[in-house]
């Protein structure tokens with residue numbers, strides 16, 4: 001009996017210690033009081049301005065600086081200790097690998113600091129899905145990273161930037177967002193970087209995660225999560241760009257009726273190390289025009305990934321093409337622009353197509 005009491009006491013003391021360690025850890029991760037959120041500005045429509053308040057097309061993106069963006073939302077002070085930094089100032093259609101490397105390195109440096117709990121990146125919406133997936137694969141931290149934009153310039157009636165920024169800061173400072181990978185949050189919805197895509201040229205509800213579904217809502221100054229991605233990302237990713245200054249050239253060839261081999265040959269001549277074929281349907285390849293051109297490119301050492309222009313669904317391995325025979329890789333559910341990013345990062349590690357196929361089924 002006495003033995004049991006001693007054992008119970010030991011168990012109780014141990015549980016208390018564990019609870020103390022956990023609460024110390026959370027307190028340590030978050031700091032007392034409001035979370036510290038860093039806002040990194042990169043441009044886009046959220047930082048755009050138009051000739052008048054009714055100008056919602058034909059405005060100029062990337063004109064407003066980080067201080068003005070933050071000052072437009074004084075409510076931010078009530079939800080986080082916010083600091084801002086202008087990393088660059090571009091419309092996101094001008095995004096390139098150099099900007100990505102610069103941004104990823106800055107994000108990793110900041111997240112390694114104890115005084116940063118989360119990061120918000122303000123970004124143009126045209127390539128937000130690409131930047132966020134790139135970061136999802138190369139950020140080395142479980143701390144929240146939220147990428148946010150707007151569909152109306154900052155000068156417009158009912159500009160969506162301020163509420164989107166407010167929600168993004170709350171999300172980046174929340175415990176709920178820890179370990180969820182890079183998130184894209186606009187229009188009160190939270191999406192996973194891997195699966196989100198821009199779905200409408202101009203409406204405020206343009207961001208969708210077709211079929212797989214978005215992760216949750218922002219409501220009443222709080223995130224509500226209902227699902228999360230099962231794919232590897234951020235702290236669990238094997239990709240590391242910390243010592244890289246360039247990424248391998250990877251291009252996308254779009255599949256369409258009557259296409260010929262001209263773009264494939266042009267990309268090979270330009271030095272592509274990988275080609276993503278955005279095929280019709282289940283990633284099908286036009287014969288006789290396209291398939292032999294991809295075979296020839298492959299023989300020259302170019303890694304070929306079959307993706308689809310459809311926007312939903314798995315590209316079946318050995319389905320519309322004999323991938324084992326051709327030594328092609330399939331993109332799983334990644335759309336062509338995201339398959340391009342994973343292929344670039346894969347090529348920083350290997351040219352082994354079996355290994356690259358594993359990566360496409362992992363991330």
Ligand SMILES: NC(=O)C[C@H](N)C(=O)O
Pocket residue numbers: 043044045046061090091092093123124125126127149150151152
């Ligand atoms: N809504 C936007 O942000 C579009 C703009 N072209 C950009 O991506 O920078």
